Amino acid sequence: MRNRDAKRLFSHETTACAIIWALVEIARHPDIQQRLREEITAARANQAIGESDASMINSLPYLHAFVLELFRLYPSIPLSSKEAKRNLVICDQFIPKGTQIQIPVYAMNRLQDIWGPSAAEFRPERWMKDSQAGETPDSVNKAADLKNLLTFGYGSRSCPGREFAPRVIKSFLVVLLSAFQFEADGENIEFATSLPTIRPMHGAPLYVRPIH
Secondary structure: OOHHHHHHHHHHHHHHHHHHHHHHHHHHOHHHHHHHHHHHHHHHHOOOOOOOHHHHHHOOHHHHHHHHHHHHHOOOOOEEEEEOOOOEEEOOEEEOOOOEEEEEHHHHOOOHHHHOOOOOOOOHHHHOOHHHHOOOHHHOOOOOOHHHOOOOOOHHHOOOHHHHHHHHHHHHHHHHHHHEEEEEOOOOOOEOOOOOOOOEOOOOOEEEEEOO
16 A cells, blocks of 8 residues: 555545544434533633633543544444564464464454443443543443553554544534534444445435524
């Protein structure tokens, strides 16, 4: 893959896919949509003179939790490839140097052994502190740690989009949720079977209504 093509794939297309799934989950969950809209509206009403929009957006805890949950359930690149640079033993399995290793990011991000019984559910609250989530402590998933989120990798070799993508998606959502109401049309949205990105097979039909 040429550098130009790789840049297009791992920035524009992945972010666009994430925004599509964000709108799908917003339409599916009116309660989440309402809470996001109320948080955004309150922040805009209280925005200090001279405060940048970026600063305001970054101060929204529920929006931040929503985006992290989005990345967990919908990693734009569902499969990651690594090469063993030395002999390794992982889970009692010997892996010789030079072995190509496929990491199932999509599956790991939904694994009940890590994320608990609610692993398949879209629950932004799992990323919030108990006081912010408005739930009892035992109902908030303690596995919600960035080290368990494999969407961007972790450490020195993590994807540079880890910082860029959330900012872009948050900015889009602030604008869209301030102006429009999103509703699901009831159809089941299937994943496209071709890789490398996770995207809807036949698009994501939604009802969009302006907010008056």
